[in-house]
Amino acid sequence: LALLGGILALAGLGCDANAHQSILSSTPWTLDGVGGPVAREQLLLFNVLLWTMVIVFVLVEGALLYAAIRFRRKPGDPLPPQTHGHTPLEIAWTIVPTILILGLGVWSVIVLFKLEPGEAIALARAEGREPLRVEAVGHQWWWEFRYEDPIPGSADDALVTTANEMRVPVNTPVIMELKSDDVIHSFWIPKLAGKQDVVPTKTNSMWFLAEETGMYYGQCAEFCGTAHAQMKFRVHVLEEADYNAWVDGFAEPVELSAEASRGQLVFLGDGQCVTCHTVGASDTVNPATGEGVQHGRMQTYIAYTKWLDKRAHERLEDVRTGNEPPTAFAAPNLTDFGCRTTLGAGLLDRNRESLRQWIRDPDGIKPGNRMSELAAIYQTRLDHRADLTETQLGDLVEYLSAQGP
Ligand code: CUA
Incomplete structure (x- = not known):
């Protein structure tokens, strides 16, 4: 009787508490923005920022390490030729980061605006609803x-x-x-x-x-x-x-x-x-x-x-x-x-x-x-x-x- 009561009680629920549990259940994880347009937009921005930084880090630290090892001072070495200034190089390392940072900055701002509720209102109204x-x-x-x-x-x-x-x-x-x-x-x-x-x-x-x-x-x-x-x-x-x-x-x-x-x-x-x-x-x-x-x-x-x-x-x-x-x-x-x-x-x-x-x-x-x-x-x-x-x-x-x- 108790079992029957339990079954009836379950059947009486208008909402199935455990429905839909299995589809997306998993541990929350930052790099998992797959559920909709906002998460995808955020994840794409995150990934591009991350990989840009990884590439810059590897290039800069790699060049530093290479220079430190390849050109380190050895006993008896004469003083190498001294140079001052290198205009093309200096222009390059000013312009490249400026373009990178401006580009990522402008894109970040565009994404920020897309995350504003106005976007959701526009999206809904395009389909004739709120x-x-x-x-x-x-x-x-x-x-x-x-x-x-x-x-x-x-x-x-x-x-x-x-x-x-x-x-x-x-x-x-x-x-x-x-x-x-x-x-x-x-x-x-x-x-x-x-x-x-x-x-x-x-x-x-x-x-x-x-x-x-x-x-x-x-x-x-x-x-x-x-x-x-x-x-x-x-x-x-x-x-x-x-x-x-x-x-x-x-x-x-x-x-x-x-x-x-x-x-x-x-x-x-x-x-x-x-x-x-x-x-x-x-x-x-x-x-x-x-x-x-x-x-x-x-x-x-x-x-x-x-x-x-x-x-x-x-x-x-x-x-x-x-x-x-x-x-x-x-x-x-x-x-x-x-x-x-x-x-x-x-x-x-x-x-x-x-x-x-x-x-x-x-x-x-x-x-x-x-x-x-x-x-x-x-x-x-x-x-x-x-x-x-x-x-x-x-x-x-x-x-x-x-x-x-
Ligand atoms: Cu942490 Cu609320």
Whole structure:
């Protein structure tokens, strides 16, 4: 019966969490810009710069070594003839590097302009559509992805907020708007595009286009504190229909089993999860009645965006004045949690067992993460600790695993 339940539960998922895993899975690798036009452009520039430098290095150092060995002073040698100046040679070694550096410089600037979002807009409009815009917010140590208009041109598409795993349609220009909640991070998807710094109080942008469906690795590429190395993310590139189904799922209510319903109460109550996390409409849920207001999500989202900007400034102010930072944290939105392949920003494969371990001891798995930090603050300041029973934990795991379009 349990097996049957498991099969049914899997069949009920609108998104196949493990689909497309195999195609492009491999270790992220800098010299692997094969996923789309931006990465190819960057890789070509990188390779030409690299090989130009290698050739210049070998020629110059080779000539130096040759001269040092061939013309070294031997005992009894007379002083060789002394020459001063060699006009053709001097003109040559002035003109050749000038041409090289100017050429590479001009080309670099041309590539830089191609990486600007304007190129993505032009590309999309040439096909009579708009590019997809995704906001990526860097947090210590995870990524938040917000889609204000997930299906460009569609009036009533749902608001989509997710974490650490973004989904995009294949062959679609995607503009990334990069913001930071705290310190400087860097957004990088080696096979598609990057890196671009993610800076507090500033919005940077870049774009990419994925030509093949599949899973692409992403990684924070700027040292940002304890768990910098564990600030990974994944980009799932889907067929357009699959992507649209995922987006539509955000507006669909999730059917909960009895266990999962009990888990929802843990989420909203004893577990304290709702302090930082959001599931579906629960950012506007009334904990007393358990009622959520679906349309409130957009308002909450807009308010949150403003708050984020304000908070980034406040944080800078806190750093300057030496004040304590705020004690409430933004945490991953879990609305499509059942679609995710990983936990803890790419640290663990997502399954019921790893989720259980993660909730029990997040610090043991990912030292420095904010979930442990907030639990400690609750414990010391409010004398309240989220000590869940095994049953509560089990229910909570069921509730979270059930989430997903
Ligand atoms: Cu964020 Cu390194």
